[in-house]
Amino acid sequence: MSVKLTTRRVGDVTVIDAAGRITLGEGASAFRDRIRELASSGDKKILLNLAEVSYIDSSGIGELVSGFTTVTGDGGQLKLVGLSKRIKDLLQITKLYTVFDVHDDEAAAVRSFA
Amino acid sequence: MQLSRAARDIDNMEKIQTLLDSTLESVDKAEALVMREAGKLGFDEDDQHGIGMAVRECMVNAVVHGNRYNKKKHVHLEIVTDKEIAVTIGDEGEGFDMSMLPDPTAPENLLRQSGRGLLLIRAFMDDFDMHPRPGGGTEVRLVKKVPGA
Numbered sequence: 034m035s036v037k038l039t040t041r042r043v044g045d046v047t048v049i050d051a052a053g054r055i056t057l058g059e060g061a062s063a064f065r066d067r068i069r070e071l072a073s074s075g076d077k078k079i080l081l082n083l084a085e086v087s088y089i090d091s092s093g094i095g096e097l098v099s100g101f102t103t104v105t106g107d108g109g110q111l112k113l114v115g116l117s118k119r120i121k122d123l124l125q126i127t128k129l130y131t132v133f134d135v136h137d138d139e140a141a142a143v144r145s146f147a
Numbered sequence: 148m149q150l151s152r153a154a155r156d157i158d159n160m161e162k163i164q165t166l167l168d169s170t171l172e173s174v175d176k177a178e179a180l181v182m183r184e185a186g187k188l189g190f191d192e193d194d195q196h197g198i199g200m201a202v203r204e205c206m207v208n209a210v211v212h213g214n215r216y217n218k219k220k221h222v223h224l225e226i227v228t229d230k231e232i233a234v235t236i237g238d239e240g241e242g243f244d245m246s247m248l249p250d251p252t253a254p255e256n257l258l259r260q261s262g263r264g265l266l267l268i269r270a271f272m273d274d275f276d277m278h279p280r281p282g283g284g285t286e287v288r289l290v291k292k293v294p295g296a
Contacts, residue, residue: 056203057171057174057207057211058171090200090203090204090207090267091204091207091261091263091264091266091267092207092261094263095259095260095261095263096260098257098258098259098260099260101258102258119193119196123267126266126267126270127251127252127263127266127267128252128257129257132257132258
């Protein structure tokens with residue numbers, strides 16, 4: 034299964050619920066397209082929920098970074114919530130854990146945008 | 148995908164060799180095959196996941212950067228299992244100089260989109276070696292020892 038992306042609003046925050054695999058190919062490009070779409074439509078507060086993401090490879094990590102730079106470059110914020118231990122480990126290995134604002138709880142993550 | 152399997156009863160070593168097309172489907176096939184062999188060898192789920200990811204990263208390098216999706220070129224996969232799993236992946240590309248790669252964890256490179264594959268491979272495997280492949284291209288060898296073996 035590739036990645037499935039569902040977008041919803043919580044207050045003025047856009048939450049992207051991702052499910053499946055974010056890997057080179059369809060998964061990574063779908064993710065990239067969605068982030069760019071949101072950034073170009075003026076969304077400034079984006080919370081990426083990775084709770085249902087079962088797998089992410091280096092290309093997927095690259096897309097997270099690219100999404101982060103796209104959104105912050107437009108003056109917005111992109112934060113992460115719901116990371117599995119494996120994804121947390123990947124962000125630790127790549128030293129990206131401190132680059133992203135990572136939350137365990139969605140409500141707290143949404144509040145942090147205020 | 149055609150598999151060639153050879154077993155030696157004396158030392159329980161088993162070898163699988165296969166030739167894969169230069170496609171992303173081959174990346175998935177190689178990952179699944181190696182994870183299956185790692186599971187049979189007794190690696191736990193986390194180790195299987197890490198080994199699978201290391202193989203995925205090497206296969207992507209071989210298919211995308213080595214063979215550049217060229218239909219006439221193949222990826223050579225060999226899996227040897229004993230008290231460890233040793234995976235060799237060779238491409239038929241132009242060759243690759245690992246020393247040219249910037250450190251992806253250096254502050255100035257943290258926000259680069261690519262270049263983290265080798266870092267992940269090293270994180271998940273016990274040994275990693277990259278060298279020119281006899282006959283052209285690049286070959287990598289990944290080894291993970293079975294815990295307690």
